Each structure stands twice: as structure tokens, then as C-alpha cells.
Amino acid sequence: MKKFSRKAGGVMLCLMTLLPFCASASGGITLNTTRVIYPQDAKQSSVSVRNTSEKGTFLVQSWVENKDGSKTKDFVITPPLYTSRPGSENILRVIYSGSELPRDRESLYFLNTKAIPSVDKAALEGKNTLILAAVTRIKLFVRPAGLKPSSDDAPSALRFKRAGEKLEIYNPTPYYLTVTNLKAGNKELKDIMVAPMASDSVPLPPGSRGDVYFSTVNDFGGVTPAQKGVMQ
Incomplete structure (x- = not known):
């Protein structure tokens, strides 16, 4: 787990990177999968993002990293940034826009989703407050068609x-x-x-x-x- 902190005006923002193995969940924001299998010839894939909180509203930002952990422009995520209301569900559309990838094996990327909770600035005026922004990071595999053996075998x-x-x-x-x-x-x-x-x-x-x-x-x-x- 990596933590990054920044303090300004009495408010501390702490970013936590989570590497989930079971259900991907962070601060009321959950993904419907722990990995994405993206067919190489597909125009797009989709991931469901739910806000399971009854009261919390979050600003949700998503991006893709390459296998080395650097942000990449090989994928476009829509919407890249949106507000998630309590109990709502949104669909992230994952679109490959990079150059041709190998056809004889999978290619590895990582999908990141950051959830920043909303705050009442007036209520926090003059107070020292810790705000947690959690990042869920899951594997994204680009898979060519016709690979042998099957993934099950x-x-x-x-x-x-x-x-x-x-x-x-x-x-x-x-x-x-x-x-x-x-x-x-x-x-x-x-x-x-x-x-x-x-x-x-x-x-x-x-x-x-x-x-x-x-x-x-x-x-x-x-x-x-x-x-x-x-x-x-």
C-alpha cells in the first residue's frame, strides 16, 4: 500500500493505493470486477462502478497505467471524471486507442479508479480535517483472439x-x-x-x-x- 499526503489550509488529503484481490472496494465505491479482460479487436469494454454509501458523494477519477506503472494514453476512459451520488451506478467505458499490440500473447495494463469524498467547506472552516481519497487498482489484460491453449487449460x-x-x-x-x-x-x-x-x-x-x-x-x-x- 502506498500513501501520499498533502496538507493545505488545515485540510490533509491522503491518497491510498489499494491492490485488491477480492471485491474491489474503497470508501463506498466498488467495481464489479477484480480484473478486466479486453478482447484485442473489441471497440470497447465496460466496468460498472457503484456507490454503496447511503449518504456519501464522491468525485470519481479513472485512468490506465502501463505494466511499468506509468500513466498511458493507450486507453481512453469515459467518463474520466464524474460525481457519484449515494446509491448510484455508473459505467466506465474503456477504449483502446494505442498502436498495434502483439498478437501472440496478452498485454498487461492497470485500471485505476480514485474516489475523493465530498466535503462541506463551510463546516470545515478553521478545523484540521483528514480527507481520504482511495485508489482502486486492478489488472487490465488485452487478449488477442485465437490464443492456445484456452485460458482455462x-x-x-x-x-x-x-x-x-x-x-x-x-x-x-x-x-x-x-x-x-x-x-x-x-x-x-x-x-x-x-x-x-x-x-x-x-x-x-x-x-x-x-x-x-x-x-x-x-x-x-x-x-x-x-x-x-x-x-x-
Whole structure:
């Protein structure tokens, strides 16, 4: 979690970046998904944003970052900025406007939604007040058509290899695969996302012996059943 603070005129604004794994929620603003699968040839995709607060009004701002975490103009979000009333629902339209992306694998971006609560300036006059603006950040995958294997079958293609104090994970598929509930024997390992047609590794704790088991996160943000890892 990253926090940024700015204080002016007795009011402190604190920005909190949240990396959600379950339902995306921050200060009464919720998204209807924890990830976006954007078909590469689609004209647009959409994300529902709800204000679950009974009284709170929020200023909602949205933008897209590239895989390095920098703001990008590859996507247009409409509306980029709007006021969300209590109990209301709005639709964000996500439109790709960048150059041609690879056709043999997914491309990774991040969709950010910042919710700033409204305040009564007159009521706050002369008071020191903390205002929290929360940013929900979810993965956005641009997926070409016709990729093989299917996204459902991709996790079983992962390959694992012990290399000293690390467990190497090779992903030969065209998808970004988030590996979770990873275990070596009875030792739990950290979660990791492995890029398409690439390798990455996680530290192995001392005494981690036995078979490797893992789950992955599917297109709907759910966790797949555990399966035994295939060792190289």
C-alpha cells in the first residue's frame, strides 16, 4: 500500500493505493470486477462502478497505467471524471486507442479508479480535517483472439524447477498467470504473476521439500482448485 499526503489550509488529503484481490472496494465505491479482460479487436469494454454509501458523494477519477506503472494514453476512459451520488451506478467505458499490440500473447495494463469524498467547506472552516481519497487498482489484460491453449487449460502448462534457494516457474502460455496458494511440501510460498512465455522465481524457505502444489486466479477473479506442479 502506498500513501501520499498533502496538507493545505488545515485540510490533509491522503491518497491510498489499494491492490485488491477480492471485491474491489474503497470508501463506498466498488467495481464489479477484480480484473478486466479486453478482447484485442473489441471497440470497447465496460466496468460498472457503484456507490454503496447511503449518504456519501464522491468525485470519481479513472485512468490506465502501463505494466511499468506509468500513466498511458493507450486507453481512453469515459467518463474520466464524474460525481457519484449515494446509491448510484455508473459505467466506465474503456477504449483502446494505442498502436498495434502483439498478437501472440496478452498485454498487461492497470485500471485505476480514485474516489475523493465530498466535503462541506463551510463546516470545515478553521478545523484540521483528514480527507481520504482511495485508489482502486486492478489488472487490465488485452487478449488477442485465437490464443492456445484456452485460458482455462493454461495453468496445467506451468513448469516448476528447484534452483538452489529458489523455485523457478516457467509459463509457456500466451497468458499472464497469477500463481497463488503455492506450496513446496508443507511450506507456503509467496504469490507471483508470471508473464507469457517467460520465467520468474520465488524464494524457497529452508526445509521446503516434497511436491509443489498451486492454484491460479481465473478470468473472473476466482481461485482455481489446487493442482500438483509439473517439475522440469
